């Protein structure tokens with residue numbers, strides 16, 4: 341049975357920074373409250389031309405470059421996102437098209453902030469089954485477009501960004517060792533985007549009532565999160581046959597410093613075992629774990645052979661954890677220049693459209 345290794349990683353965040361002081365100018369809050377209750381100092385906010393697909397594509401190209409893999413080598417693209425660009429087509433297909441990943445299947449996965457862990461686990465299982473060899477998992481968000489900027493309970497928390505991993509098959513033991521996934525739909529009302537789906541399609545009333553914005557019962561979500569972070573970490577470690585002390589770092593969903601601190605206490609682990617960057621990006625939902633992972637690798641906190649735990653929770657409710665032995669790129673005789681694939685992806689996309697147009701003429705559909 342092949343093993344599923346994490347061989348590439350990349351992130352992309354929009355340039356504009358919104359500080360707590362910036363927020364205090366538009367809503368009744370202040371820097372001290374936000375820092376003390378959440379640990380957040382600033383977050384990135386998408387520019388007009390930043391979308392989940394554009395941020396996700398940039399993160400993906402960086403991940404492919406680390407893995408030394410061409411987009412056309414990909415068999416599968418999973419995009420975990422809580423802010424898809426459309427109900428359909430899937431944001432994963434927009435990324436597939438941008439990359440020119442012409443051989444890949446692509447779909448979106450909606451498990452809110454736990455989505456990246458679910459996606460990694462799905463990619464690993466597809467690889468272990470022998471069905472595919474190379475997968476791309478992307479977590480990408482523009483939450484700022486669904487935030488009510490007059491609601492101080494939520495607007496202080498969220499930020500935009502993307503992260504991506506390449507997962508590849510190898511006979512070498514290691515890589516993704518275990519994962520646990522959980523859900524409890526009875527808590528679906530605690531964190532929700534009520535309208536815009538098929539139950540409450542957009543109407544004048546849904547817009548007037550502000551039902552296209554994120555609604556959250558912060559205290560209840562907080563209570564839930566502090567319970568499940570430690571328990572799912574322990575469960576995934578048991579499944580991998582590892583002890584807490586075998587773990588080099590835990591990379592948690594970045595929602596609130598106090599939630600991570602509670603998890604550290606629950607696990608009786610020092611807080612410096614956790615990767616924390618919520619101060620600079622806020623909560624970027626599905627993107628928070630891969631962004632934290634990329635920064636940890638780039639700062640030398642994660643090295644090949646290290647045992648790493650990813651753990652998260654989110655709307656649904658969903659939660660889960662995944663244990664991996666960090667791999668790094670697989671040996672390869674060739675050097676792929678991923679830089680040119682952004683342009684090549686555009687060219688391929690235009691050619692496909694022209695091909696469809698000509699086919700339409702031949703079959704008489706465009707009379």
Ligand code: UT7
Nearest residue numbers: 368369370373377453492493496558559561562595596654
């Ligand atoms: O990916 C999952 C996403 N969600 C989460 O992880 C959220 C989990 N929940 C949380 O992180 C926290 O519950 C919050 C950060 C949202 C809120 O912190 P809290 O310590 O639970 O505050 P609270 O809601 O209990 O409010 C305490 C006080 C209230 O005032 P009173 O009633 O005690 O007078 C609020 O009105 O703080 C007030 N408050 C604020 N004050 C200044 C609430 N939001 C703000 C604010 N600035 N932004």
